[in-house]
Amino acid sequence: MAKSDDEIGKKEGGRMQMKAIICPRYGPPEVLAIRDVEKPIPQDNEVLVGIRATTVVPADIRIRGFRVPPSFWVPARLALGLTRPKKPVLGTEFAGVIEAIGKDVRGFKAGMHVFGLTGHELGCYAEYRCVPEDGLIARKPINLSFEEAAAIPMGGLTAWSFLMKGRVSSGQRVLVYGASGSIGTYAVQLAKHLGAEVTGVCSTANQNMVRSLGADRVIDYTKEDFSKDGRVYDIIFDTVGKSSLRKDMRSLRAGGCLLQAVAPPATNLRMRWAAITTGNKLVGGTMAATPGDLVFLKELAEARRIRPVIDRSYAMERIVDAHRYVDQGHKKGNVVITVGHDQAPPAEKTFLPSLRTSSPTRRG
Numbered sequence: 001m002a003k004s005d006d007e008i009g010k011k012e013g014g015r016m017q018m019k020a021i022i023c024p025r026y027g028p029p030e031v032l033a034i035r036d037v038e039k040p041i042p043q044d045n046e047v048l049v050g051i052r053a054t055t056v057v058p059a060d061i062r063i064r065g066f067r068v069p070p071s072f073w074v075p076a077r078l079a080l081g082l083t084r085p086k087k088p089v090l091g092t093e094f095a096g097v098i099e100a101i102g103k104d105v106r107g108f109k110a111g112m113h114v115f116g117l118t119g120h121e122l123g124c125y126a127e128y129r130c131v132p133e134d135g136l137i138a139r140k141p142i143n144l145s146f147e148e149a150a151a152i153p154m155g156g157l158t159a160w161s162f163l164m165k166g167r168v169s170s171g172q173r174v175l176v177y178g179a180s181g182s183i184g185t186y187a188v189q190l191a192k193h194l195g196a197e198v199t200g201v202c203s204t205a206n207q208n209m210v211r212s213l214g215a216d217r218v219i220d221y222t223k224e225d226f227s228k229d230g231r232v233y234d235i236i237f238d239t240v241g242k243s244s245l246r247k248d249m250r251s252l253r254a255g256g257c258l259l260q261a262v263a264p265p266a267t268n269l270r271m272r273w274a275a276i277t278t279g280n281k282l283v284g285g286t287m288a289a290t291p292g293d294l295v296f297l298k299e300l301a302e303a304r305r306i307r308p309v310i311d312r313s314y315a316m317e318r319i320v321d322a323h324r325y326v327d328q329g330h331k332k333g334n335v336v337i338t339v340g341h342d343q344a345p346p347a348e349k350t351f352l353p354s355l356r357t358s359s360p361t362r363r364g
């Protein structure tokens with residue numbers, strides 16, 4: 001049954017309002033504040049999601065603090081906003097309940113529990129967000145909470161996208177550098193799912209966690225240099241941009257592949273040169289994901305082949321603390337923000353299976 005306006009939001013001056021965390025200017029975590037803003041209305045091809053959980057990812061931190069390499073300053077200001085963020089509501093990942101749908105939407109219904117990624121479009125630090133039906137949105141894994149589901153899309157899709165670019169396959173030796181971060185924790189699990197032999201690199205405190213995700217070997221980067229033990233790898237995946245190209249190339253077998261999730265312009269140039277001089281494949285750039293990939297991750301989560309690692313969870317009102325914590329650069333897996341609504345989320349009704357299917361890419 002459709003909800004009345006009073007049930008799903010407050011009206012102010014005739015316009016529906018909702019709570020959102022806004023970033024009115026670039027700066028430290030303290031610039032973030034909760035405000036009443038206009039509640040969005042879904043277009044014909046959109047669903048309106050009542051967000052129950054979102055996350056803090058490095059992109060939120062980077063935009064809020066305008067942390068970009070000096071050579072990127074001008075293009076980044078043009079893209080993100082000259083004097084303040086063009087999109088003041090940050091947040092890239094969401095999980096929640098569909099409250100309403102546009103008239104052309106066919107694959108989703110009000111009441112469905114969903115999760116997804118808005119990526120550069122942001123806007124998930126809010127009680128409501130409209131998402132196009134053909135965007136990165138899928139039914140939530142039935143065995144996961146909203147908090148757990150919200151922690152999958154960015155890390156999971158990025159890890160999967162890079163592993164696919166590297167054509168990781170069964171029996172290959174894969175080294176995941178930064179194995180305890182969001183992308184890293186999914187990279188370890190997904191590479192194992194593909195049948196690879198996985199070595200994870202992280203600090204002392206995260207050794208057991210990374211091993212529990214299925215890593216065959218774990219190297220403590222505070223005590224050991226992975227590039228000095230004589231082992232070579234088919235794939236090296238630097239998920240945090242903290243390894244060095246020199247070390248990576250030393251430990252890559254001839255014809256191997258380096259996957260680099262963080263490659264500022266200078267690193268990109270050096271990678272191009274290294275690819276020419278060594279004949280190895282070096283992959284940087286941004287992840288590319290399809291809605292089918294998200295469905296695939298949902299299915300893996302339901303089959304318990306992957307699980308999100310949640311480091312900390314903060315209520316929306318504590319967004320400043322959450323940003324302060326992620327600012328330190330050592331979160332384990334994911335940091336979640338719970339978005340309070342007046343009422344607990346309704347249990348999901350039984351719907352026919354979604355028409356949306358997982359992508360027909362290599363599944364190992």
Ligand SMILES: NC(=O)c1ccc[n+]([C@@H]2O[C@H](COP(=O)([O-])OP(=O)(O)OC[C@H]3O[C@@H](n4cnc5c(N)ncnc54)[C@H](OP(=O)(O)O)[C@@H]3O)[C@@H](O)[C@H]2O)c1
Nearest residue numbers: 058158178180181182183202203242261285286287330331
């Ligand atoms: N290319 C793309 O399309 C794409 C997409 C999404 C994200 N990204 C970028 O990818 C990066 C990683 O994202 P994320 O969410 O996975 O990051 P994250 O979760 O914030 O990474 C935190 C992890 O980094 C590890 N770490 C910190 N310093 C390290 C070091 N010197 N050596 C090894 N590990 C270290 C920490 O482990 P310890 O505490 O053990 O040190 C911590 O667990 C970010 O810069 C993000 O912007 C790129």
